[in-house]
Amino acid sequence: MCRPGWARALTAAQRLKDLARLRRVRDRIDREYAQPLDVEALARGANMSAGHLSRQFRLAYGESPYSYLMTRRIERATALLRRGDLDVTEVCFAVGCATQGTFGTRFTELVGMSPSAYRHRATGAAEGMPPYAARAVTQPVRNQEAPVVEPQLA
Structure with a gap:
């Protein structure tokens, strides 16, 4: 059985990884705005599902990736x-x-x-x-x- 603090540390570490991925997605959008981008392609590049990317992006930046x-x-x-x-x-x-x-x-x-x-x-x-x-x-x-x-x- 793991300690309760360990589970929080894992989720905090995962959140930091997700935020780093979201920054990379946002930077890619800023760089490649004129390219045909869609949420599925952005999610593949971040190793996330499209739904997870959309939810996390909205939580982090206040709007959807699109x-x-x-x-x-x-x-x-x-x-x-x-x-x-x-x-x-x-x-x-x-x-x-x-x-x-x-x-x-x-x-x-x-x-x-x-x-x-x-x-x-x-x-x-x-x-x-x-x-x-x-x-x-x-x-x-x-x-x-x-x-x-x-x-x-x-």
Whole structure:
């Protein structure tokens, strides 16, 4: 029979291993956001089941791996749209989204306006700002918190 403290030590050690794996998964998402990633592939890379990865990732970071991936893609998309040299379709595929519908829906949820409205409004808005300040000001809002901005007809 093992001591009660031993069982806690094993679970704490396992939690540390899981956190290290989750950091590697998050880092992979940050690096390879434009690649076709899915939860099953991420889980295989971390030697976890897809369900376990999703549950643990949500506990550690407050959102699912897919939601985190889409947030990274939308952050990159906002930067590309601010530059103004790519149209919305090109940006959609450049950040790794497979369909414009998913891209547009998720973009609107996080940013509060459609990609084309954002491009029209933000082109040149962050000009002259240091990159860290532009990123902080234009970072998407997570968990569907962005207010919907209605386009104004002039």
